[in-house]
Amino acid sequence: MAERRNDNKREPWRDPGAQAYVQIENVTKRFGDFVAVNNVSLKIYQHEIFCLLGGSGCGKTTLLRMLAGFEPPTSGRILIDGKDMADTPPYERPTNMMFQSYALFPHMTVAKNVSFGLEQEKLPKAEVAQRVDEILDIVKMREYAQRKPHQLSGGQRQRVALARALAKRPKLLLLDEPLGALDKKLREQTQFELINIQERLGVTFVVVTHDQEEAMTLASRIGVMNRGEIVQVGTPSEIYEFPGSRFVADFIGSVNMFEGRLIEDLPDRVRIHSPELGGVVYVDHGISSAPGAAVWAAIRPEKINISRAAPASTAENCVRGIVKEIAYMGDLSIYLVKIEAGKMVRVTLPNIERLADDERILWDESVYLSWHSSSPVVLPQ
Amino acid sequence: MPLPSHRLLSGRLGLWWEIFYRFGPPRWTLYMRNNWAGKRLVIALPYLWLVLFFLVPFIIVFKISFSEVRLAMPPYAPLWEWISEKAIDVHLNLGNYLYLVTDDLYISSYLYSIKVAAISTVFCLLIAYPMAYAIARSSPATRSLYLMLIILPFWTSFLLRVYAWIGLLKSNGVINNTLIALGVIDEPITMMQTDFAVFIGIVYSYLPFMILPLYSNLEKHDFTLLEAAADLGAGPIKSFLRITLPLSMPGIIAGSLLVFIPAVGEYVIPSLLGSSDQLMIGRVLSDEFFANRDWPVAGAVAIAMLILLMVPIMVFQHFQSRELAGAK
Numbered sequence: 081m082a083e084r085r086n087d088n089k090r091e092p093w094r095d096p097g098a099q100a101y102v103q104i105e106n107v108t109k110r111f112g113d114f115v116a117v118n119n120v121s122l123k124i125y126q127h128e129i130f131c132l133l134g135g136s137g138c139g140k141t142t143l144l145r146m147l148a149g150f151e152p153p154t155s156g157r158i159l160i161d162g163k164d165m166a167d168t169p170p171y172e173r174p175t176n177m178m179f180q181s182y183a184l185f186p187h188m189t190v191a192k193n194v195s196f197g198l199e200q201e202k203l204p205k206a207e208v209a210q211r212v213d214e215i216l217d218i219v220k221m222r223e224y225a226q227r228k229p230h231q232l233s234g235g236q237r238q239r240v241a242l243a244r245a246l247a248k249r250p251k252l253l254l255l256d257e258p259l260g261a262l263d264k265k266l267r268e269q270t271q272f273e274l275i276n277i278q279e280r281l282g283v284t285f286v287v288v289t290h291d292q293e294e295a296m297t298l299a300s301r302i303g304v305m306n307r308g309e310i311v312q313v314g315t316p317s318e319i320y321e322f323p324g325s326r327f328v329a330d331f332i333g334s335v336n337m338f339e340g341r342l343i344e345d346l347p348d349r350v351r352i353h354s355p356e357l358g359g360v361v362y363v364d365h366g367i368s369s370a371p372g373a374a375v376w377a378a379i380r381p382e383k384i385n386i387s388r389a390a391p392a393s394t395a396e397n398c399v400r401g402i403v404k405e406i407a408y409m410g411d412l413s414i415y416l417v418k419i420e421a422g423k424m425v426r427v428t429l430p431n432i433e434r435l436a437d438d439e440r441i442l443w444d445e446s447v448y449l450s451w452h453s454s455s456p457v458v459l460p461q
Numbered sequence: 462m463p464l465p466s467h468r469l470l471s472g473r474l475g476l477w478w479e480i481f482y483r484f485g486p487p488r489w490t491l492y493m494r495n496n497w498a499g500k501r502l503v504i505a506l507p508y509l510w511l512v513l514f515f516l517v518p519f520i521i522v523f524k525i526s527f528s529e530v531r532l533a534m535p536p537y538a539p540l541w542e543w544i545s546e547k548a549i550d551v552h553l554n555l556g557n558y559l560y561l562v563t564d565d566l567y568i569s570s571y572l573y574s575i576k577v578a579a580i581s582t583v584f585c586l587l588i589a590y591p592m593a594y595a596i597a598r599s600s601p602a603t604r605s606l607y608l609m610l611i612i613l614p615f616w617t618s619f620l621l622r623v624y625a626w627i628g629l630l631k632s633n634g635v636i637n638n639t640l641i642a643l644g645v646i647d648e649p650i651t652m653m654q655t656d657f658a659v660f661i662g663i664v665y666s667y668l669p670f671m672i673l674p675l676y677s678n679l680e681k682h683d684f685t686l687l688e689a690a691a692d693l694g695a696g697p698i699k700s701f702l703r704i705t706l707p708l709s710m711p712g713i714i715a716g717s718l719l720v721f722i723p724a725v726g727e728y729v730i731p732s733l734l735g736s737s738d739q740l741m742i743g744r745v746l747s748d749e750f751f752a753n754r755d756w757p758v759a760g761a762v763a764i765a766m767l768i769l770l771m772v773p774i775m776v777f778q779h780f781q782s783r784e785l786a787g788a789k
Contacts (some may be wrong), residue, residue: 150688170691183689187707196703197693248693 092125107156131295135303176250182241184229184315358421384457526760557761578724581663586612593675671716678712
């Protein structure tokens with residue numbers, strides 16, 4: 081996760097008086113009987129990188145296409161810069177889009193692709209040429225200006241698509257799975273370049289992605305979508321550390337979920353009895369649910385300690401189990417531990433030291449799993 | 462652009478067309494790659510066909526075009542004669558070609574044929590483009606239906622369809638009678654034996670040859686390119702002119718040649734619908750052959766026409782190879 085440099089300075093969504101650049105108000109989109117986007121309301125502020133994150137078919141692309149003007153909303157309003165976009169066709173909107181397939185014009189050179197949008201503005205030729213050079217410099221594609229798209233690699237095409245979308249200096253740039261077609265290494269590298277370009281040009285980005293890592297890296301805020309609805313909006317760390325629902329907790333990263341019943345609910349302390357865990361979960365922050373209510377305690381795998389000896393501190397939650405599976409990932413190892421109540425629990429451990437085999441916890445060993453009472457998140461639904 | 466192999470199985474009507482007009486071997490021939498004899502055989506068959514039914518007749522016609530007319534059977538002098546065991550007497554007569562250039566009839570017929578073919582091609586294109594575009598943009602189910610309808614006229618004899626036009630266009634034909642009955646006109650309009658009738662006949666008959674290659678091109682267009690153009694500020698007309706039109710150029714050229722080339726040599730339509738004042742070259746050729754029984758001049762007319770048509774075919778080849786070089 082790349083924390084954005086000026087995060088604390090620019091969090092306009094925390095300021096109730098701030099003017100949103102994009103306002104999506106109760107937007108619904110139906111295709112026949114199918115509801116692609118269901119009553120979505122969102123505010124996106126200037127200079128944000130807002131990621132719409134969700135699985136395939138969750139409506140994220142439809143929402144983006146409605147912002148671009150390719151699909152009219154069935155109901156609801158979309159305002160960009162305070163102006164209702166209902167009657168504005170795509171070619172008159174202050175937005176530009178980077179397509180998932182890049183949609184580069186195959187019969188035009190890189191330079192012609194990039195200048196296409198500028199030519200529509202009827203700018204003088206010299207200025208068009210200068211701005212094309214400028215933007216190709218930013219994406220480091222200047223020496224390829226005279227190539228045709230089919231002569232470029234996937235990564236180069238991605239850059240040209242970005243340059244073309246940026247050439248008109250849009251206030252709002254819409255990116256549909258911008259890095260989807262790139263391999264992992266190139267994708268990581270490009271993510272940071274995208275952030276740099278965004279900060280340099282001060283454009284507002286709305287990014288659609290199904291890749292949670294990509295969303296975590298890029299986003300100032302993430303809107304998690306499921307079945308056409310926005311389930312949760314928040315910064316990457318809010319979404320990860322404080323998921324609002326089981327869906328979000330499960331979708332972002334991996335998580336161990338224990339179903340249980342609330343037996344004590346104090347402002348600073350919660351106890352949950354969970355038969356799945358075979359005991360009681362202590363949580364050191366309060367929630368607002370009636371005692372006796374069914375809740376889930378969600379614990380991230382990296383927040384669980386695994387040890388051969390019983391943990392010293394009694395303040396910690398602790399269960400016993402047997403290691404069933406180990407996956408060595410290089411930077412970390414994943415343990416699947418069967419706890420006494422029968423449930424499989426996932427634990428990850430960073431491989432900080434090079435341990436000899438006898439120091440390492442191995443298959444079928446009996447271990448203690450423990451976590452601090454600040455670690456679990458209590459989810460009412 | 463190679464044929465996508467899945468289309469071989471799709472059973473669409475456009476498919477056979479595409480194979481035909483591109484003359485490309487279908488993908489399954491790749492299977493023959495490991496089979497040396499089979500591969501040779503597959504390639505040899507079309508070659509053999511072309512040699513037997515195109516090259517050999519062409520050489521015969523070419524040979525006849527250099528001989529002299531003679532009242533005999535066949536009605537031309539042989540090109541060479543053995544005058545002794547060791548000597549051969551060759552008569553190479555260039556007069557037939559010279560005759561074509563000196564007699565106004567031939568030059569004006571050639572020019573008229575090219576004019577008629579060119580104008581018909583333009584009208585075909587203007588009518589076919591929106592039709593092909595609409596078919597390519599319709600849903601896959603209705604697409605097959607539309608293509609079916611385009612090809613349906615081929616199930617009736619070509620000659621019958623041209624005769625039907627006589628029934629429509631003549632002075633007491635369907636069109637004139639209707640217009641008079643409606644009171645739009647008092648006197649029948651003369652449509653038969655005019656250039657207008659010839660254009661109608663050619664455009665009507667050759668329209669499918671324009672629609673199908675255009676359709677097969679337009680159908681492959683990526684619709685997101687138009688969205689991208691709109692997104693970059695181009696309105697519908699601009700998008701069409703800058704994106705769709707240039708990308709459909711191969712289809713336009715293929716369709717135009719498929720209409721233009723046979724239209725130049727068209728014989729039946731101008732004979733039945735056109736006037737006898739101005740003849741198209743196909744008619745001249747047939748008159749030369751059947752009425753005049755001057756096979757050598759007829760041969761020369763045919764060869765000259767072929768050379769004339771080589772130019773657009775080479776243009777087509779040039780564009781095809783450029784497209785192939787430009788494809789991924």
